[in-house]
Amino acid sequence: MKQRLQQLFISILSEMGVTGVAVDVVISEDAGHGDYTTNTAMKLAKQLKKPPMDIALQVKSILEEAISLVSHESVDQNIHKKDQKYTWLSNHSLVLQDISKVEVASPGFINIFLTEASLSNRVSQVLKEGGSFGASQTLVSIDLHGEADGNAHKIMVEFAHPNTHKAFHIGHLRNITTGESLVRLLEASGHEVVRANYQGDVGMHIAKCLWAMTNLTECDPASVRGKDIHIRVEFLGKAYAAGSTKYESDETVKKATGEINKQIYAKDPSIYPLYQETRAWSLEYFEGIYKRVNTHYDRFYFESETYESGKENVLVGLKNGIFEKSDGAIIFPGEKYGLHNRVFITSEGNATYEGKDMGLAPLQHSEYHPDLILHVLGPEQYSYTRVIFKAMDLLFPETANRQFHKTYGWVKLKHGKMSSRTGQVVLGEWLLDEAKKSIYEILKQNNSDYTKEDQEEIAEKGAVAAVKYAFLRVGTDQEIAFDIKESVSFDGDSGPYLLYSYARCKSVLKKAGNVLPSMGDTALNTEERLLTRLIHFYPEIVADAAHSLSPNILCTYLFRLAALFNMFYQKHPIASAPHRVALTAATAQVLKNGLHLLGITTVERM
């Protein structure tokens, strides 16, 4: 609708002799300002040397005339009349029929009101299409702030990337939540998506952990073998923290750790079996988390499969003058390009994180041929990725400009700082479990008669919804200040509130079981019209969220929809009126579809 209105305004402006301007039509926040609005008149004021109000009024009068001509379309004589008057009219007859009123507001806004019939049609469409409603018919291009081509059709989204032998903390949880939602939004916008996860399973962090396991009695892996996976992984986190602390304080430990690192790369039998065993522990644990939070991957990449080819590629680049030797190491001279220098191969001969990335990129391109690779990464990696993207572009010109760093903000503790190096971390699963406990408390207070299985499902899905929504409602690159006590909420703008609203809809629908939902041609009251209007906007909100890679836009929308439904529910009896039943069913469907795009699963009752 937005785009059709834009086209219409362009035609009207050309009628006024104005061409080649971009017309911006947006959804009106305030329903009193119409359903759609444009600021075009104000934008053109300077160019046309006329007061914005005059321009707006002129647009309005042409628009109103066009509407009245189209509304008599069935009368043959008028067809000739309108074609003579405006040649563009027939292209826009459908949009024009959807407009009920045009208003001009100071200092020059043009506000468009849609007919109730037009808005109601969308409700019927929701009921007809069900779960597939909201997926775009046309491709939604994505906005990468000019850093890459926005017309990609095949996009690899690389997210989560935890490291083995290290804790999976709430930062990873936010990364996964963000990545999963971006994947679903992109898919709903007509893109083909490849889900990738690049996991760090070689490097100094592993060596530190293994040093502790082989040198500290309190970190003896024999003590946890055969125990529950959570215990084994917790043990790994502690060993890593211990090894890391010693590494920094003790020179001989530093050297010994370096040796272990070399041994791992060399697959030395004195350490390799332990490495493989504990690596598998981490991967087993990650698999459980992915399942728990509704994520899966098409391809897991590992640093252990990129360090060799990465090194080879850097050596080729060294010959070609892309890389340079410096103090025994091989570096990329980023300073030549206004960036900074970084080491790609150490003087020991091992590929660093940067060097490994030179192996990853060609591997990804040869396997999937993506038009774009979206790396969901923290802000601290920003200057890092600028350097390696530059190096990649020079090394692999055929796939240049296809990398994009999508920043997700840190989850910062309100009190204290998080660091897996010192072992001060809030684990992802800890957060989920805390939320789950709180939901059990609420269920207990409500004295519900749910079975154990029901309670488990409600608590688990509710916890995942609460945590995910808490992350997604905030702008993706915004830092989140995290308070352990009141981290996730269950009231107001929260995941459980949305789940609750959905369950309430379903409950009402059950009560109204034998009423056939139908919008009919009943005149709508205030709340009904607002609700219908909001449902109407859903596909455009999804497109908007996908286009700007901003799940929080969808969060805001869904919360407004749920709140509006609850108000409507409060004021009007639903079960007996077919059009209200239809509105309720449509609200439920949109909530379900929207939450799905956020990676959140609904429950039928709670």
Added chain:
RNA sequence: GCCCUUGUAGCUUAACGGAUAAAGUGCCUGUCUUCGGAACAGGUGAUGGGGGUUCGAUUCCCUCCAAGGGCGCCA
């Protein structure tokens, strides 16, 4: 030292350069024995300071202040 990011009610967050800066939470006051109270309604309360560009600035530019991050052998 150089570079990047961020500063909005007590707290957590919204707002393509647009209309009265929007919510949640907190606190205060109400609704309700109804189709689900994890609800609904009302009140309270904010753009770090100073300049500039613009018809119009939370948004763009400059500067100061404050916080965080990055800057060759970690990932």
